Amino acid sequence: QVQLQESGPGLVKPSETLSLNCTVSGVSISSGGYYWSWLRQYPGKGPEWIGYIYYTGTTYYSPSLQSRVTISVDTSRNDFSLRVTSVTAADTAVYYCARDQGSGYLTWFDPWGQGILVTVSS
Amino acid sequence: DIQLTQSPSSLSVSVGDRVTITCRASQTVYTYLNWYQQKPGKAPRLLMYATSNLQSGVPSRFSGSGSGTDFTLTISSLQPEDFATYFCQQSQSGFTFGGGTKVE
Secondary structure (H helix, E strand, O other): OOEEEEEOOOEEOOOOOEEEEEEEEOOOHHHOOOOEEEEEEOOOOOOEEEEEEOOOOOEEEOOOOOOOEEEEEEOOOOEEEEEEOOOOHHHOEEEEEEEEEEEOOEEEEEEEOOOEEEEEOO | OOOEEEEOOEEOOOOOOOEEEEEEEOOOOOOOEEEEEEOOOOOOEEEEEOOOEEOOOOOOOEEEEEEOOEEEEEEOOOOHHHOOEEEEEEOOOOOEEOOOEEEO
16 A cells, blocks of 8 residues: 655745655655655645656656755655745645656546645744 | 636535536646545545546545536535545646535
8 A cells, every 4th residue: 555654844934945755655666657746735725736756856847836846756765855945925835745647648646645734934 | 727617616415415516627638637535634535537437445426527628526425424625636737626615
């Protein structure tokens, strides 16, 4: 059974960098076949996709966030990470990691981690 | 960006009711449309992929239909565990989600 678990600080100061980690169990990221994504969700809203990474390090980011976002992978630890620079209150959200499934244009997210609330405040 | 508009944003129903949720895309997404269920404090759970394919373990009272810009998620007979918020998601161009429909 594939499981994902987010970890990291729940409080980040404005203008600083948000850093989160997603530990994957039940499958090896380096086995390939899947992309691994970060998403976030504001209260009462639908999730927002941030970006994904493949085990080779290939990444693709949402155009609205790409200037501030970096996703990296560590296959030896079987985890992947998210960095968002220059955060503001608008980055306060629940952050999720998830596995991408599908092929071609068809992509869905399953499973998801439990989510981690990150608050940006001084 | 492709926008997804769900309607209604909320609906009040009773156990045993037939529930229909609509998702409309701002441009065609063909059948690249998925549905999720989310309960308070929990992560979204995949219900349906590629418009009408039931994810493993999801009860058969859930069904999906549509193509192009108009899609529907139907719950044939609502059960107590189905009270939740439902989201649609497209992957035709980037990945975007609808605003959600709360079933209460």
